[in-house]
Amino acid sequence: MSHDATPPRLPPKPIIGLERLAGVCLVAFGLFAYYASSELPFFTQGGVGSGLLPRSLSVLVTLMGIIQIVVTWNEPQETTGRWPIRDMLPVLLGIFLFAVTIRGFDFGAFKVPVLGMAVATPLAIFCSGLAAKDVRVGELAIFSVVLSAICIALFRYALGLSMPVAPWAIGY
Numbered sequence: 001m002s003h004d005a006t007p008p009r010l011p012p013k014p015i016i017g018l019e020r021l022a023g024v025c026l027v028a029f030g031l032f033a034y035y036a037s038s039e040l041p042f043f044t045q046g047g048v049g050s051g052l053l054p055r056s057l058s059v060l061v062t063l064m065g066i067i068q069i070v071v072t073w074n075e076p077q078e079t080t081g082r083w084p085i086r087d088m089l090p091v092l093l094g095i096f097l098f099a100v101t102i103r104g105f106d107f108g109a110f111k112v113p114v115l116g117m118a119v120a121t122p123l124a125i126f127c128s129g130l131a132a133k134d135v136r137v138g139e140l141a142i143f144s145v146v147l148s149a150i151c152i153a154l155f156r157y158a159l160g161l162s163m164p165v166a167p168w169a170i171g172y
Contacts, residue, residue, distance in 0.1 A: 019068065019071075019072040020068070020072045020073075022065075022068060023067075023068030023069035023072065024065065024069065026062070026064055026065025026068060027065035027066060027069070028065075029065075030060075030061035030062030030063075030064075031058070031062060033054060033058035033061065034059065034062070036054075037054035037055050037058060040055075042055065087131050087133075089131075090128055090129075090130040091127075093127050093128075094123070094124040094125070094126070095124065097124055098120045098123065098124035101115040101119055101123060102117065102120040102163070113168070114164055114167050114168075115166075115167075115168065116163075116164035116165050116167050117148065117151065117152050117163055117165050117166070118148070118152065118166035121147070121148040121152070122144040122145055122147075122148040125143070125147055125148065126141060126144040
């Protein structure tokens with residue numbers, strides 16, 4: 001009787017698991033957000049400036065990413081399974097469309113006009129809502145319009161933020 005004492009070969013462990021990669025992405029996103037909001041005033045003579053919230057949130061996102069990296073340091077193998085990228089694309093597209101349409105954007109030869117909250121908000125909500133598996137397009141359209149009206153009433157009128165509502169129709 002011969003016994004082979006060599007253990008079976010295990011697949012190599014990945015260098016970076018998905019959870020750690022998520023932490024790295026959070027740190028990168030948080031640092032980018034901090035940089036992007038660096039020109040906004042943190043405080044003004046009248047009180048809180050427009051840069052307080054974005055910078056505070058960017059610091060929190062960066063800290064959460066660092067915590068994610070530290071927690072997953074001893075376990076580099078992936079434990080979260082696959083990332084459903086196809087499910088995330090509508091949400092990312094909604095964020096992108098909101099960013100380029102709320103105040104307009106210049107892509108060199110292509111210029112997106114300032115469309116304001118009346119277009120940017122329902123567009124972002126509708127696109128993001130398409131990520132749901134059981135979405136009903138009619139209900140999502142109604143939800144987008146109602147939630148957009150609430151956002152306009154809250155941010156523009158109740159809080160008095162200088163966000164364009166519909167400059168193409170009402171001038172502001």
